[in-house]
Amino acid sequence: MPPAHGGPLPESIGPYKVLGKxxxxxxxxxxxAVHPKDGREVALKVLAMHLASKSATRRRFQREAxxxxxxxHPHILPVYDIGEADGTPYFAMRLLSGHTLENRMHDSLLTANDAAYILRQIAGALDFxxxxxVIHRDVKPGNILFDDDGEPYLADFGVARIMGADVRTSMTGDFIGTATYAxxxxxxxxGITPASDIYSLGVVSYEMLTGTPPFSGANILALIKQHLDAPxxxxxDFDPTLPPDTAGVLAKALAKRPADRYxxxxxxxxxxxxxxxxxxRPDGVEDAEWLYEGRPLPPRPPEGAPAPEPPPVSGEPDTAPHDAEPDDIHEIDEDSDANEDEPPANRVLAAAPAPHLPRWARPGVYASLVVSIVGLLVAGTVLGTRLFASGPSLDATTRDQQLGITIKHPGGWSAASxxxxxxFASRGSSLVLSDRAVPPEGPYTNASLVIVVQRLDPVSVFGVPEACRAEIERNPAAAFDCAxxxxxxxxxxxxxxxxxxHGVRLDGTLPPTRATYPIILLPGEGDRWLAVIVAHWxxxxxxxxxxxxxxxSIRAST
Structure with missing residues (x-):
C-alpha cells in the first residue's frame, strides 16, 4: 500500500518490501526497498498519493520513468522496473549508497583532477x-550521484524534455529547472536545445573548480538577471592556482548565446x-583550435551592459508556441537583387537619392502629409481603444476562505483553488481565475488569461531582509524601500x-515569464503579502x- 504524503512508513509497495525512507x-x-524474489535492493521512487489523481503530475512522473x-548508459542512473500499487505509480532504480556531488562539494573543495574526471563521465552521459x-533541463550537483567506488551518475530526469514531442506538463510561462544552474x-x-544543458554543466564545472557558482543573487529575480546580463x-579570482586558460573555457561554456557555447x-x-x-598541446596549435573548438572566444560583455539578444532558437519551446515573446520573432525581407554569397547581416543597401520636387508640387505633398498624419491618429485612436479597452465588467464575486478574501471577476470565468x-507559493491556498476552465495547477494553454491570487513570503521571494520585518508587515512599498x-x-x-x-505594482511583460510576471502586491496577514499575478496571457x-x-476589487472577507 503506497503511503500517504508524510504518513507512516509502509510495509510494502507493490512486490517490494520497504526497508527505510x-x-x-x-x-x-x-x-x-528489496524485491523478495531476487533479493536486490533498490531505490523505489513513489509518486505522492495526493498527487496521483493529478493528470499533469502523473504524466510527468511516468515520463521520467x-x-x-x-x-x-554507464553513467546514467538505471531504472529496473516500473509499476503501480493501488493506483499510485512507482519505479525502481539502482540503489546508490554514496553521496551527491552537492554533498561532496559541501564537505571539501574538489581537486582539479577529480573535477575533470567527474565532468568527463557526466558529459558522456549528457551527450548520450x-x-x-532528451534534454535534461536540470543539470546540477544535487542530480549527480556517486556509488561506493566514487563513480558519478546523472539522475533525476523528472523535468526532461523529449525533443520533437508535444509535451506540456509544466505551467505555461514558468521556467523549468533550478535558477542557480538555469x-x-x-x-x-x-525554446531550448542541448546547448541549455551545456550551459548548466558549465555552471557545475565552475562550481567544482572554484567552490562557488558563478552567479548569485539575493532573490530569484536578481539571480536571473545575473544569468541574462552579467559577465x-x-x-x-576564487582559486589563483587555476591555469589562466580556465577562465576562457568557462566563459565560452557560459556564453549568453547558445550558438557561442561548445x-x-x-x-x-x-x-x-x-x-x-x-x-x-601539440606544437603550433593555436588557442582557438585547442581550447575554443576552432572559433574565437566570444567577447566579454562590459560590466553593467545587457547581454546581446540571442538569435532565434530552433529547439523545442518550454512553453506553448503562442507564449513566445513577440520581440524574439524577426522577419527579414531581403532584396531580390542582394548578393546571395554575402551574409544578410553584412549586406549594404545603397540609399536611393531623394527626388527633386518642383516648387509648385510641394503644397500638395504637404497637404497629403497632413491628411496621412490625421488618418494615422484616427486609426491609432481606434486601435488603442480596442487594445486597451477596460474589458468585461466584473459581475461575479468569489469568496476564498483560505485566503480570507472576496474578489470580483468577469461573469463566466472559472474560479478554482x-x-x-x-x-511563488510553496504552501497554502492559491485562487486561479481564468477566462476558460483550466487545471488550477496548469498547464494553462487552453485559456487566454489566467490570474493567480496567493500569499507569498517576501523574504524568500524578493530577498527582503529580516531587519525589515516591521516594514514587511506595514506594506510592500515600505519593505522594498527598507530593503x-x-x-x-x-x-x-x-x-x-x-x-x-497600500500596494505596489510590478509591471512585468505580456506574455509573462517567471522573471517578468505582472504582479500586484497587497499587504497581507502579518509577514505574508497577498499577490495578484498574471500567470498566463x-x-x-x-x-x-x-x-x-x-x-x-479585493476585500477582506467577513
Whole structure:
C-alpha cells in the first residue's frame, strides 16, 4: 500500500518490501526497498498519493520513468522496473549508497583532477541523452550521484524534455529547472536545445573548480538577471592556482548565446582537460583550435551592459508556441537583387537619392502629409481603444476562505483553488481565475488569461531582509524601500492604492515569464503579502486595465 504524503512508513509497495525512507520532495518519496524474489535492493521512487489523481503530475512522473528506461548508459542512473500499487505509480532504480556531488562539494573543495574526471563521465552521459533526443533541463550537483567506488551518475530526469514531442506538463510561462544552474534561455522561458544543458554543466564545472557558482543573487529575480546580463567572473579570482586558460573555457561554456557555447558536453569536458594541462598541446596549435573548438572566444560583455539578444532558437519551446515573446520573432525581407554569397547581416543597401520636387508640387505633398498624419491618429485612436479597452465588467464575486478574501471577476470565468506549490507559493491556498476552465495547477494553454491570487513570503521571494520585518508587515512599498536602503536588490514598482491596503505594482511583460510576471502586491496577514499575478496571457484584450480592476476589487472577507 503506497503511503500517504508524510504518513507512516509502509510495509510494502507493490512486490517490494520497504526497508527505510531515503528522502522526500514535493512530488515523490524515495524508499530503500528489496524485491523478495531476487533479493536486490533498490531505490523505489513513489509518486505522492495526493498527487496521483493529478493528470499533469502523473504524466510527468511516468515520463521520467520512461525516459530513464530508454537511456541505458554507464553513467546514467538505471531504472529496473516500473509499476503501480493501488493506483499510485512507482519505479525502481539502482540503489546508490554514496553521496551527491552537492554533498561532496559541501564537505571539501574538489581537486582539479577529480573535477575533470567527474565532468568527463557526466558529459558522456549528457551527450548520450541528447543523441536519444532528451534534454535534461536540470543539470546540477544535487542530480549527480556517486556509488561506493566514487563513480558519478546523472539522475533525476523528472523535468526532461523529449525533443520533437508535444509535451506540456509544466505551467505555461514558468521556467523549468533550478535558477542557480538555469541557462539564459531557460530564464526567459524560451525554446531550448542541448546547448541549455551545456550551459548548466558549465555552471557545475565552475562550481567544482572554484567552490562557488558563478552567479548569485539575493532573490530569484536578481539571480536571473545575473544569468541574462552579467559577465562570467574570472575563476582565478576564487582559486589563483587555476591555469589562466580556465577562465576562457568557462566563459565560452557560459556564453549568453547558445550558438557561442561548445557544441557538445564532451567537447566542453575536453576543453577543461586542456585548460587544466591534463592534455599536452601539440606544437603550433593555436588557442582557438585547442581550447575554443576552432572559433574565437566570444567577447566579454562590459560590466553593467545587457547581454546581446540571442538569435532565434530552433529547439523545442518550454512553453506553448503562442507564449513566445513577440520581440524574439524577426522577419527579414531581403532584396531580390542582394548578393546571395554575402551574409544578410553584412549586406549594404545603397540609399536611393531623394527626388527633386518642383516648387509648385510641394503644397500638395504637404497637404497629403497632413491628411496621412490625421488618418494615422484616427486609426491609432481606434486601435488603442480596442487594445486597451477596460474589458468585461466584473459581475461575479468569489469568496476564498483560505485566503480570507472576496474578489470580483468577469461573469463566466472559472474560479478554482489549489493547495499545492504554485508560482511563488510553496504552501497554502492559491485562487486561479481564468477566462476558460483550466487545471488550477496548469498547464494553462487552453485559456487566454489566467490570474493567480496567493500569499507569498517576501523574504524568500524578493530577498527582503529580516531587519525589515516591521516594514514587511506595514506594506510592500515600505519593505522594498527598507530593503533598498540596506543594499538589497529590489524590483522597480509603482504605488497601487486599493481598499485592501497600500500596494505596489510590478509591471512585468505580456506574455509573462517567471522573471517578468505582472504582479500586484497587497499587504497581507502579518509577514505574508497577498499577490495578484498574471500567470498566463494569450492576447486577451484590455488585460492590464482588467488586471488592475480585479486587484482593486479585493476585500477582506467577513
Amino acid at each position: 531515503i528522502g522526500a520532495g514535493g512530488m515523490a518519496s524515495i524508499y530503500r 520512461d525516459t530513464l528506461l530508454r537511456l541505458q 541523452a541528447h543523441e536519444q533526443g 541557462s539564459p534561455e531557460q530564464c526567459r522561458s524560451e 562570467v567572473p574570472d575563476p582565478c 557544441s557538445t558536453a564532451t567537447v566542453l569536458s575536453q576543453a577543461i582537460d586542456r585548460a587544466l594541462g591534463l592534455e599536452q 489549489t493547495h499545492g506549490a504554485l508560482l 533598498s536602503a540596506r543594499g538589497a536588490v529590489t524590483p522597480t514598482y509603482d504605488d497601487f492604492p486599493s481598499a485592501y491596503g 494569450d492576447g486577451y484584450p484590455g488585460t492590464r486595465d482588467l488586471f488592475d480592476h480585479i486587484a482593486q
